[in-house]
Amino acid sequence: EIVMTQSPATLSVSPGERATLSCRASQSVSSNLAWYQQKPGQAPRLLIYGASTRATGIPARFSGSGSGTEFTLTISSLQSEDFAVYYCQQYNNWPPLFGQGTKLEIK
């Protein structure tokens, strides 16, 4: 079974700086990779699908890259509302599978 590994588990970044989150798949998932943002007490929100396509209404400071087994979510200039937990999810292989999450916290 495929394994999705996100790193780091926690990332401390100052507002206005860039954040880079990683997601690795144990086998190729092609470009079938999505990213979600989840704030405390809220449902997840789709940010990126197809590894690099922003979902409707997602600001341009969020970008996704990668294919195969290595993926990156970059937030170019962190705003206060961006501090949250981020999950990657592969949907190339059945069943859909999420990574364990990266908590992005204020430094």
Add this chain to the structure above:
Amino acid sequence: EVQLVESGGGLVQPGGSLRLSCAASGFTFSSYWMHWVRQAPGKGLVWVSRINSDGSSTSYADSVKGRFTISRDNAKNTLYLQMNSLRAEDTAVYYCARAGPDYGDYYFDYWGQGTLVTVSS
């Protein structure tokens, strides 16, 4: 505006049953595959089940197979999850989620607010 509103969660004893509902609005419900995803307290997201657009095909995570049943009523724009033989490890917030628009798009573009299921004696 797409809206998904879950209901039916609550406290249930081990071995008991519960039926979750998810009322959909703001889109053509009958055109989309739908999923249930759960999240145990303080833990990550886990896919549970999916159903195709007309309800003729379903799939389940191994952890719930044989105990949970997903269904839908396209006339009522409602998704269901019948949960039987509940265990403590089923305790979680259950989200209904809409799949992407194309076949094979098993990512989730809209989510409900979630409903909490607690299995405890």
